[in-house]
Amino acid sequence: MKKSSKIIMAVIAVVAVGGFAYARFGGSKVKYETEAVARGSVVSEVSVTGSLEPADKVSLEPEVSARVVAVNVSEGDEVKAGDALVSLDSRDLQARIASQRAAVASASAQLAQLVAGPTSEDLTLSSRSVESAEAKLDAARQAKLDADTSLVNARKSQETTVAKADAQMDAKADALLDDYVGAVTSAGDAVNRLDNPLYTSDDRLSFSSNSAQAEIDATSSRITAKTALITLTDRIAAARAIGTLAAVESAYAANLADLRTIKSHLDASASVLTHSISLSSTTLATYQLNVSTAQTGVNTAINQLIAGQAAIDIQRKLNDADLATAQIALSTAESALNTAASGVTAAERSLAQAQAEQSFKKSGSRPEAISAQRARVAAENATLAGLESDLSKRSIAAPFDGIVTEVNVERGEIVTPGRPVVSLIAKGRFEIVSNISEVDIARLAAGQPVIITLDAFPRTDEWLGKVIKINPAEKVVEGVIFYETRVLFDEDDPRLKSGMTANLIIETARRDDVLRVPMRSVKDEGGKKTVETLVNGKPVTREITLGLEDNDYVELSSGLSEGDLVIVGTSN
Numbered sequence: 001m002k003k004s005s006k007i008i009m010a011v012i013a014v015v016a017v018g019g020f021a022y023a024r025f026g027g028s029k030v031k032y033e034t035e036a037v038a039r040g041s042v043v044s045e046v047s048v049t050g051s052l053e054p055a056d057k058v059s060l061e062p063e064v065s066a067r068v069v070a071v072n073v074s075e076g077d078e079v080k081a082g083d084a085l086v087s088l089d090s091r092d093l094q095a096r097i098a099s100q101r102a103a104v105a106s107a108s109a110q111l112a113q114l115v116a117g118p119t120s121e122d123l124t125l126s127s128r129s130v131e132s133a134e135a136k137l138d139a140a141r142q143a144k145l146d147a148d149t150s151l152v153n154a155r156k157s158q159e160t161t162v163a164k165a166d167a168q169m170d171a172k173a174d175a176l177l178d179d180y181v182g183a184v185t186s187a188g189d190a191v192n193r194l195d196n197p198l199y200t201s202d203d204r205l206s207f208s209s210n211s212a213q214a215e216i217d218a219t220s221s222r223i224t225a226k227t228a229l230i231t232l233t234d235r236i237a238a239a240r241a242i243g244t245l246a247a248v249e250s251a252y253a254a255n256l257a258d259l260r261t262i263k264s265h266l267d268a269s270a271s272v273l274t275h276s277i278s279l280s281s282t283t284l285a286t287y288q289l290n291v292s293t294a295q296t297g298v299n300t301a302i303n304q305l306i307a308g309q310a311a312i313d314i315q316r317k318l319n320d321a322d323l324a325t326a327q328i329a330l331s332t333a334e335s336a337l338n339t340a341a342s343g344v345t346a347a348e349r350s351l352a353q354a355q356a357e358q359s360f361k362k363s364g365s366r367p368e369a370i371s372a373q374r375a376r377v378a379a380e381n382a383t384l385a386g387l388e389s390d391l392s393k394r395s396i397a398a399p400f401d402g403i404v405t406e407v408n409v410e411r412g413e414i415v416t417p418g419r420p421v422v423s424l425i426a427k428g429r430f431e432i433v434s435n436i437s438e439v440d441i442a443r444l445a446a447g448q449p450v451i452i453t454l455d456a457f458p459r460t461d462e463w464l465g466k467v468i469k470i471n472p473a474e475k476v477v478e479g480v481i482f483y484e485t486r487v488l489f490d491e492d493d494p495r496l497k498s499g500m501t502a503n504l505i506i507e508t509a510r511r512d513d514v515l516r517v518p519m520r521s522v523k524d525e526g527g528k529k530t531v532e533t534l535v536n537g538k539p540v541t542r543e544i545t546l547g548l549e550d551n552d553y554v555e556l557s558s559g560l561s562e563g564d565l566v567i568v569g570t571s572n
Contacts (some may be wrong), residue, residue, distance in 0.1 A: 032570055036564065039516070045551075052485065054498055066088035067412065068091050069411065084397050089394070103349075106380055137351050156328075172308070177243075180255060186300065194294035196451075198272075209275035220442070230253075236251065262298055356376075403425055431489075450461075
C-alpha cells in the first residue's frame with residue numbers, strides 16, 4: 001500500500017472513531033479527541049541558516065620574486081582556466097633559455113660529429129673550443145667575484161642606511177624632547193610668574209572687574225591651567241627618563257593638549273583685564289604686558305611642538321624611502337650574484353663538454369663516447385626543460401574558470417612568494433556554510449540530504465543538497481560552541497550569488513512505514529513513557545517504548561497496536 005493511501009486511511013479512522021465517541025458519549029461532560037495508531041514516516045530534522053560561498057576559491061601568489069610587467073585582469077572579470085592574469089619580468093630567463101637552446105644544439109652537433117668520426121680539422125676546432133671555454137670560465141668567475149663584492153657593498157650600504165635612519169630619528173626625538181623641556185619652562189613661567197599677580201593665593205582675582213562671566217572664566221581656568229602644568233611637568237619628566245622615540249611621541253598629544261589648556265587660561269586672563277575697574281593704568285599696563293608675554297611664550301612652545309612632531313613624521317617618511325631603496329639594491333645584488341653563479345656553473349659545464357669532446361675526438365668515436373655524448377644531450381635537454389618550467393612561473397595563470405574578486409598588484413611592483421596578488425572564485429558552483437550548535441551536531445553526518453530555501457527567492461523555490469563536511473574543530477561564539485558544516489548544492493544554478501542567506505532543513509534520520517503516535521499524546525511518568533488510550537469510552541494508561549522522534553510524531557517500538565485510539569486532547 002502506498003504511503004499516501006495509508007495516511008488517508010488513518011485520517012478516516014480518526015474521524016470515524018471520533019464521531020463514534022461523540023455520538024455515544026455526547027451527554028457526558030468530557031469529550032476525548034483521539035487519533036488512531038497508524039503507520040507512516042518519522043523524519044528527524046535540524047533547521048539552521050547559513051550563507052553561500054563559492055565551492056572553489058583561491059588566492060594566487062607568485063612562485064618567484066620578480067617585477068610585474070603586466071596586469072591583465074581587473075576585479076569582476078571572468079577568466080578561463082589557463083588565462084594569464086599577471087605577467088612577471090622574464091627577460092633574464094629568456095636569455096638563459098636562448099643560451100641553453102644553443103647548448104642543446106651544440107651537444108647534438110657534437111653527437112653527430114662523434115657518430116660521423118673526427119677529422120684533423122675537428123681536432124683543431126676542439127682545441128680552440130677548449131681554449132674559448134676556459135676563457136669564458138675565467139670571465140664568469142671574475143663576474144661572480146664582482147657580484148660578490150657588489151653584494152657585500154649592498155649589505156654594508158643597507159646596514160649604514162639603517163644606522164643612519166635610527167640616528168636621525170633619535171636626533172629628532174631628542175629635539176622634540178628639548179622642545180618639551182622648553183615648553184614646560186615657558187608654561188611654568190607663564191602660570192607661576194607672569195600670570196600669578198592677577199590672582200590671590202586661593203586663585204581669586206586680585207582686582208575687581210565689571211564682568212562676572214570674565215571673572216568666572218579666568219578663575220576656573222586658572223585652576224585647570226595649574227593642574228595641566230603639573231601633569232605636563234610630570235609627563236615630560238617621565239618621557240625624559242625613558243628617552244626613547246616611542247616615549248617622546250606617545251607624550252606629544254597630551255602635552256599639546258595641556259599647553260592649549262594653559263593658553264586658554266591666559267586668554268581668559270587677558271580678557272578679564274579688559275574689564276578691570278580697580279587697577280591703576282600703570283598696573284593694568286604691566287599686567288597686560290605680562291599676560292601678553294606669557295601668551296607669546298606658550299604659543300611659541302605649541303608651535304615648536306607641532307613643528308618638532310612634523311619633523312619626526314617627515315624624517316620617518318624619508319627614512320622609509322631610503323630603506324626601501326637600500327633593500328631594492330640588496331635584492332638586485334643578490335639576483336646578480338645568483339645569475340653570476342649560474343654563469344660559472346654553465347661555463348664549467350661548457351668547458352667540461354669541450355674537454356670531453358676534445359678527448360673523444362682524440363680517442364676516436366668509440367661506442368662508449370657516443371653513448372656518453374647522448375647522455376650529455378639528454379642532460380642539456382633536461383636543463384632546458386627546467387628553465388622553461390621556471391619561465392612558466394613568470395606568469396600567474398587561472399587554475400579554473402572563474403571570476404576575479406581581488407587584484408592586489410600594479411605594474412612595476414616587485415612581488416615575492418607568499419604574497420597573494422589575485423583572488424578568484426569559481427563561477428556557478430556554491431556551498432553553504434552554517435554553524436551548527438553542539439546540541440544538534442551529533443545527529444549530523446556527511447551525505448545527509450538537505451532541503452534549501454534562500455531569502456532572496458520565494459519560499460516556494462527549493463533546492464536540494466547534501467552535507468559534505470563537518471569541521472571537527474569547535475568555534476566559540478559568545479560562549480556557545482558551534483561546528484562549521486558545509487552543504488553542497490546538488491545542481492548549479494546561475495541565479496546563486498556569494499553571500500546569500502540560506503535556510504536549511506537537514507534530514508538526520510528517517511523511519512518509513514512504522515507505527516507512530518502524535519508527540520502531544522506522550523507523557524513522562526516516573527521515567528516511563530505513557531499514553532492514554534480510549535477503551536470502551538474510557539481512558540486507559542498504557543506504557544510504551546519509543547523510537548525516532550520528529551516535530552509531530554514519534555516512532556512506536558512497543559506497547560500499542562495499529563488501530564488503537566490514542567487520546568490527544570479533551571474538551572467539555
